[in-house]
Amino acid sequence: MSRILIVDDNALNLELARDILELDGFEVETASAGDEGVAMVRRNPPDLVLMDLRMPGISGLEALAILRKDGFDDLPVVVLTASVMKGEKERLLDMGFNGFLQKPIDAASFSDEVSSFLRKR
Ligand SMILES: [Mg+2]
Structure with a gap:
């Protein structure tokens, strides 16, 4: 079973994503801030991280940079x-993210999309 870490400061989004993924058999952990997410990866690396961009404290982009540096x-x-924003997806992929998912989460396709990024490893 794949273990997913979701890092997002929006509690509702975090719960929605967790519920959908758990229903589809994923093991899910959550963090509500970038530094907390980084600490959780260091402690016990998951199979995949879903990362929000805008959070208080360090941003998703900064958290990504720390993980790669680690x-x-x-x-x-x-x-x-x-x-x-136009071109945002390409920009983020250029910056080192392995995939891009758009909010609001589409409950019907979310788990399949997450799975597709797992298979690309
Ligand atoms: Mg946010």
């Missing part, structure tokens, strides 16, 4: 963002 090069880190 040597978690093969850990899939998928950005989960409400940003819809």
